[in-house]
Amino acid sequence: MDSKEYISSGILESYILGHASPEEAGILECVMKNNAEVKAAYEEAQKTFELLATAQAVTPPNDLKSKIWDKIQLEQKVEDEKPVIPLNSVEPKLETQQIGQEIRVEKNKSWKNFAVAATVLFLVSIVANLYWMSNQNEMKNELAVLKSDKQSQNLAMQNLEQKLKITSNPNMLKIVLAGVEKHPESNAVVYWDKTSKDVYLTANSLPKAPEGMQYQLWAIADGKPVSAGMYTDDKDAKIALANIPNAQAFAITLEKEGGSEIPTMENMYVMGGV
Amino acid sequence: MIRKISTIKTNYSEEELIVLLRQKNEAGFHHLYDNYSGALYGVILRIVQSKEYTEEIIQDVFVKIWNSIHQYDALKGRFYTWMINIARNTAIDYLKSKSFQNQLKNQPLPDFVYENAELTTTNNSDFIGFNKVLESLESDKQELIDLAYYQGFTQSEISEKLNMPLGTVKTKMRNALLKLKDLLKDYQ
Numbered sequence: 001m002d003s004k005e006y007i008s009s010g011i012l013e014s015y016i017l018g019h020a021s022p023e024e025a026g027i028l029e030c031v032m033k034n035n036a037e038v039k040a041a042y043e044e045a046q047k048t049f050e051l052l053a054t055a056q057a058v059t060p061p062n063d064l065k066s067k068i069w070d071k072i073q074l075e076q077k078v079e080d081e082k083p084v085i086p087l088n089s090v091e092p093k094l095e096t097q098q099i100g101q102e103i104r105v106e107k108n109k110s111w112k113n114f115a116v117a118a119t120v121l122f123l124v125s126i127v128a129n130l131y132w133m134s135n136q137n138e139m140k141n142e143l144a145v146l147k148s149d150k151q152s153q154n155l156a157m158q159n160l161e162q163k164l165k166i167t168s169n170p171n172m173l174k175i176v177l178a179g180v181e182k183h184p185e186s187n188a189v190v191y192w193d194k195t196s197k198d199v200y201l202t203a204n205s206l207p208k209a210p211e212g213m214q215y216q217l218w219a220i221a222d223g224k225p226v227s228a229g230m231y232t233d234d235k236d237a238k239i240a241l242a243n244i245p246n247a248q249a250f251a252i253t254l255e256k257e258g259g260s261e262i263p264t265m266e267n268m269y270v271m272g273g274v
Numbered sequence: 275m276i277r278k279i280s281t282i283k284t285n286y287s288e289e290e291l292i293v294l295l296r297q298k299n300e301a302g303f304h305h306l307y308d309n310y311s312g313a314l315y316g317v318i319l320r321i322v323q324s325k326e327y328t329e330e331i332i333q334d335v336f337v338k339i340w341n342s343i344h345q346y347d348a349l350k351g352r353f354y355t356w357m358i359n360i361a362r363n364t365a366i367d368y369l370k371s372k373s374f375q376n377q378l379k380n381q382p383l384p385d386f387v388y389e390n391a392e393l394t395t396t397n398n399s400d401f402i403g404f405n406k407v408l409e410s411l412e413s414d415k416q417e418l419i420d421l422a423y424y425q426g427f428t429q430s431e432i433s434e435k436l437n438m439p440l441g442t443v444k445t446k447m448r449n450a451l452l453k454l455k456d457l458l459k460d461y462q
Contacts, residue, residue, distance in 0.1 A: 010429070010444030013451055016351070018359060019428040029350070046355040048451050049423070050313075051458040053358050055407060057312035058319055064329060065307050068336045072303065075337060 003037040012038075012045040026131040030138070163237040166191055166200050175250055177272035186269045190217070190250045191237065198240035199228050199250075206269055209254060216255040218263050219247035230259050249273045288353050295343040306339065310354070314361040321365035321424050331368055335361045366426035407457045415450035422447060 014020045015028050032039045166172065172191040179186035188203035201217055209215055217228040219242075228250065229241030251271040253263045286294065286305050294302025314335055319328045338360050346356050408416055421427040421435070429447065433440040 008445060008448050009441075010446075010448040013422070013447045014429055014444065016355060016359075017422055017426075018363065019422070043352070044455070045451060046352045048455040048458065049358060050352065050354045052407075052423075052454060053313040053317050053354075055458055056316040056320060058316040060311050060315040060332065061329065064311070064315075064332065065304075068307065068333050069300075069303060071333055071337055072340050075341070076298070 003035055006031065007038060007041045012042050015042075016045055016049060022127040022130045023134055025127075026134050030135065159238070163202075166237050167202070169193075171195060172200075173274070175272050175274050177250055177252060177270035179270050180268050183269045188252055188270045189237075190272070192244070192247075192274070193240075197243050197245050199242050199244050200237055200239070201229075201231055201235070201241055201252075202237035203231055203252065203270075204233065204236050206252070212257050213254050214257045214259065215252050215269070216259045216263070217241050218251045218253065219244040220249040220251065221246045222248070225251070225263050227259060227261075247274060292343065292346065292348075292353060295340065298340075303340070307336070310357060311336075313354075314357060317358055317361045318365040321362065322369060327368065328365075331365050332361070335364050338364065362423070362426065370426075407454070410457055411450065411453055414446065415453060418443070418447055418450050419454065 011020060011024060011028055015025055032042060171194050173194055175190040175192060177188040177190060186206050188201060188206060191200040203215060206215060215231040217231055218225040219228040228244050231241060235241060249271060252269050254267040255264060291302060291305055315328060315332050318331050322328055339357055346353060421432050429443050430440055433443045
């Protein structure tokens with residue numbers, strides 16, 4: 001079910017009017033957290049019901065406001081007096097109301113209120129349990145996804161750290177290999193450790209090597225190409241391709257998988273002098 | 275975002291109002307009453323169809339709002355909607371309560387019939403406007419809103435009552451609301 005179908009199913013109206021089942025409500029609340037479209041439709045639906053109420057507003061009698069405020073203050077007073085006379089918390093309110101018959105009604109009402117409150121609490125706990133149960137699986141799945149996300153992020157981070165270690169090492173000689181005539185867009189960078197003589201290569205801007213082919217790095221020492229190792233994505237700026245004691249230039253050619261004895265010159269992509 | 279509350283201010287944002295109510299501030303009560311009493315009164319009047327009971331119920335509703343403002347959760351819905359639902363639920367509960375059913379026996383005619391005439395002295399144009407709004411809805415949509423909104427029928431109860439599949443009730447309710455939204459544009 002996509003968002004639009006879900007919205008047009010009438011669930012929003014049912015939820016706003018308090019008629020959605022706990023399961024339906026739980027699902028909707030979860031969906032709204034993650035889906036802006038459903039959330040927006042929920043806001044809109046609420047506003048419509050609010051507009052309906054505004055449109056049908058009727059001015060209440062003039063004395064109603066002060067009646068309500070008196071009632072609130074009376075309750076407040078009862079609340080405040082509670083700690084002093086905890087056993088008779090209902091009484092002070094009743095004394096002010098005088099009429100005997102009303103006292104019984106008031107008492108009944110307050111017991112009814114307690115019963116209603118208890119029932120509501122009970123229902124709320126059932127609802128909470130149902131919601132919790134129906135969400136547990138979902139939560140587990142989300143947790144698993146989060147965990148694997150975290151793992152892949154950690155890996156990516158480690159990867160970056162290793163690359164940064166190579167590229168920011170001041171002992172590295174950086175040699176930029178520029179695209180040759182046939183491949184002007186290509187480029188690559190060789191990092192050559194001045195002490196250990198290890199050669200690293202970052203070449204992820206080269207086009208992906210076709211099936212069965214691989215990029216091979218060559219060191220040109222005194223005019224003669226010497227293989228400086230095969231390039232794979234996972235080695236990029238991370239794992240040394242070869243140890244080259246002496247070179248005046250580097251070049252990359254596309255070769256059959258596993259590499260060639262001598263470079264196929266027409267398949268050269270990039271080249272650069274030290 | 276909560277703007278700074280100055281002491282002489284009489285018009286508050288919804289967020290400010292909630293803060294004031296949580297502090298049990300009297301200015302909060304005035305603002306609450308001045309801005310929402312008409313709408314809540316109207317909702318209750320529509321449900322119980324008697325001014326006398328409406329006056330009784332609305333007092334409970336305001337006391338409930340005042341006392342349970344801490345339970346209001348902005349993440350779950352809008353404040354105005356929350357209050358409307360308190361008014362609806364209190365009024366519908368009142369209708370369903372036994373004492374009211376008994377009182378009703380002594381009062382064969384709902385006095386809503388002549389309520390309209392009385393209302394002309396107060397909020398005449400709004401009230402009539404609302405009636406027109408509902409009238410311009412198709413009768414089945416009108417009935418759905420009446421049953422669900424004013425009489426508190428659940429969708430499955432409506433489905434049973436109208437002998438209509440539950441799925442149809444749900445989508446019809448959605449369509450009714452969309453139509454209503456369109457019709458209520460002018461009140462925004």
